[in-house]
Amino acid sequence: MPRKVLIQIRRGLEKDIGTLAVGELGYCTDTQKLYVGTSSGNVLLVAAQTVGDMLKSIYDTNNDGIVDRASQADAVAWSNVSGKPSSFTPSSHTHTKVQITDFPTSLPANGGNADTVDGKHANEFLQKGTATTWNDLKGV
Known part of the structure; x- marks a missing residue:
């Protein structure tokens, strides 16, 4: 036969609840x-939902200090985002070569620029009338 038991719960203001x-x-x-x-x-x-508290056991199930289920988080107003640029799209800026930490020490080259193929300028072929295709310009 079930026993009737009275369970007492300590209650009061949170600051006064003490160590249970x-x-x-x-x-x-x-x-x-x-x-x-x-x-x-x-x-x-x-925690009563009216208070707005999140339970760690629900939102950080792997206990790494990061909310696991971000899809359940509310949207954040743009005005509440910190560390954002002062304008959107961010203002243009430049860097000198020495400021680029992974700038290569050398670049592959064929002895010219984008208009040059195998050391010869495309105009050389076009002026002679010998080039009609890209392969003609490359000398293939």
């Missing part, structure tokens, strides 16, 4: 949070 005994429940009348006492201190069991 192991297994003891504590209800905060001002924040509507429910705690249980453990050997390492009070652990939050339930």
